[in-house]
Amino acid sequence: MSFLQVIEKIGEELKRSTKELGYEQIEPEVSEPTVKVHGDISSRVCFDISKISKENPVAIAEKISSRIKLDFSEVEAKNGYINFKFNDKYIFDVIEEIRKKGHQYGIPAIENKNKKIIIEHTNSNPNKPIHMGILRNTILGDTLARVFRYVGYETIVLNYIDDSGAQVSDNILAITELGYLKEPIGERYDYYSGRIYAEVHEKIENDLQLRKKKYEIIKKIENGKNEVAQLARQFSERVVMDQLRTCWRVGAFFDLLNWESDIVKSGLLNVVLKELNEKGKLYVPKEGKNEKCTVLKLSDQEEFKNLEEPDEVLIRSDGTITYVGKDIAYAFWKISKPPIDFKYRPFVTQPNGKTLWTTDEEKGEPKTLNVNNADLAITLVDTRQEYPQKVVKTALTFITDKAKYAYRPFLYGIVAISGETAYKISGKKEYVSNKIVHMSGRKGLVVNAEDMLNELAKVARMESRKRNPNIREDLLESISNEIAVAAVRYFMLKTDLNNIIVFDIDEALRLNGDSGPRLQYTYARAYSIIEKAGKYDRGSINQKLIKKEIERELIKEISKFSFYVKETIKDLEPKYLARYAKNLADKFNLFYESCPILTEKEEIRNNRLIILESFLVVFEKVLDLLGIPVLQEM
RNA sequence: GGGCCCGUAGCCUAGUAUGGAUAAGGCGUCGGCUUUCUAAGCCGAAGACCGUGGGUUCAAAUCCCUCCGGGCCCGCCA
Known part of the structure; x- marks a missing residue:
């Protein structure tokens, strides 16, 4: 099961029940609510219906929601919205499907692929x-x-x-x-x-x-x-x-x-x-x-x-x-x-x-x-x-x-480049006060990709060595280069296409915060747990052993992969995937903070390792689509 | 003259397609969290009349119009 399949099912259910109730047929709106308390999916379809039928949306929502039965989700009518909160069956099905499909999990069902x-x-x-x-x-x-x-x-x-x-x-x-x-x-x-x-x-x-x-x-x-x-x-x-x-x-x-x-x-x-x-x-x-x-x-x-x-x-x-x-x-x-x-x-x-x-x-x-x-x-x-x-x-x-x-x-x-950066590379003071400066090869106002990557790799190298004083030199070399690639690629991908990027060298050299290296780091931390865990019982996930809400949230986030792949293709918007990678990493980092794994007793340890394993499979593929090199240590 | 894009906290950005329930991140600032899986992490605080004015609507950052500020394009250049 995946988020994409589920929103399609919810859409169908809403359609069916509005039809049964004799309302005008409109394409039901389905989206993620802005805040968690309203569930995983919510629909405003009742507001749209009420525009036509002049009936109170709250009453419509009551009627519609009482007719909807889904095995993977609770349904609730509130303030005219219909909210859906996925249950543990969903959690179980998601994990099972990822284990079955592996890296293919994010491939959406699209009708005509012979193009x-x-x-x-x-x-x-x-x-x-x-x-x-x-x-x-x-x-x-x-x-x-x-x-x-x-x-x-x-x-x-x-x-x-x-x-x-x-x-x-x-x-x-x-x-x-x-x-x-x-x-x-x-x-x-x-x-x-x-x-x-x-x-x-x-x-x-x-x-x-x-x-x-x-x-x-x-x-x-x-x-x-x-x-x-x-x-x-x-x-x-x-x-x-x-x-x-x-x-x-x-x-x-x-x-x-x-x-x-x-x-x-x-x-x-x-x-x-x-x-x-x-x-x-x-x-x-x-x-x-x-x-x-x-x-x-x-x-x-x-x-x-x-x-x-x-x-x-x-x-x-x-x-x-x-x-x-x-x-x-x-x-x-x-x-x-x-x-x-x-x-x-x-x-x-x-x-x-x-x-x-x-x-x-x-x-x-x-x-x-x-x-x-x-x-x-x-x-x-x-x-x-x-x-x-x-x-x-x-x-x-x-x-x-x-x-x-x-x-x-x-x-x-x-x-373009920032005034500061223009000054830095040209040595000409007059640029400092400019907000943006256009690159120009003739004027020597260019930030070349190779130079930028080299600078980034240098910063990454220092960081990496600090953490791993005994690391092999050739490994350090390749890791720092891949960190540089991650930084540049993510930076380019997350920005809206309509926006001019005003490139500032100092800002770009940052490897923390909302950055590509943070995504790599998230993966490396996750990977090191799996590696240290050794052999464990890879039986099915047991929902009863889920102790923290964040475990469910992480799985729900993982399940959205194919949804964002489909949206990216539909709108030609690479940033959707970049944002998704960030959200997924956020969820994992929360999980990491509050859910110890290796020190837990065996049942819970196994259960969490199963979640972790699913995260790694999906996250690895997400990073691959963004072209961000996956690192097992850094 | 015609067309396109941008304006959200000190700075950088998400959210705008399909109007809805508490405007979301990052940097920076301040304050916390390592005898426990990598602190490139996590938590908390301060910080936003969503450029302006009007309109549509029960409801506008989001739709329509005005204006302001910034950028781009309209070559026997590429």
């Missing part, structure tokens, strides 16, 4: 290390992927590499014209690339000659089959390798890298343009601002018509393709089976053992990877891209109705 899901995340420009802003994208996307996979969907994770834009070309120019080395010395490739860009960008922008050359490079990258393109690809691949290392460090893995330059070379855009043209959505102005460009017509669309210039350029007058143009082609590929596909080759074997593939129009081979034609394609982008994503989606709906439900931009707020 293919694409999740595209990270999407960093291949010219710099991954910073905290991109990491929010990576962590959100990875968690969604973990949850979809857990539930049973075929889930494919893509990483879009924007290698044909202006940023990569700056770096190539630095190497070919400005005397920068192809190989960095004593520096990671992604860091080297980021540094070059910061040093060189301004110079190029202010120099007409260089700027001209830059646009030649962009064209060459898009055309391919030349030395500059080869150099750019080589360079970008090295950077991407380093970026991937950072992703792997936080537990995120991919199935395919989609290179923007390959999208251009593949000719996919022509397919899309043909479709759009047939629908009469394209035109080429003979004069005016967009002279000789291929333009997407949006001015007749309701959501765009109030804009000054709603129409969108897809192909520039010089023949190059805009970002939105490329993205429409790519998005179309994701949700359909176009006549043109990419060429592929294996890129690298990841630490999880899985091959990461890459598109490569020059060195790859035609191959059926089955990584597109998704029923749902989720693209993680920060809110600044809301508008272009709307354009992409609208363009797709011109071609296929499927786009309406199958193409789903997933928006989240950016990560």
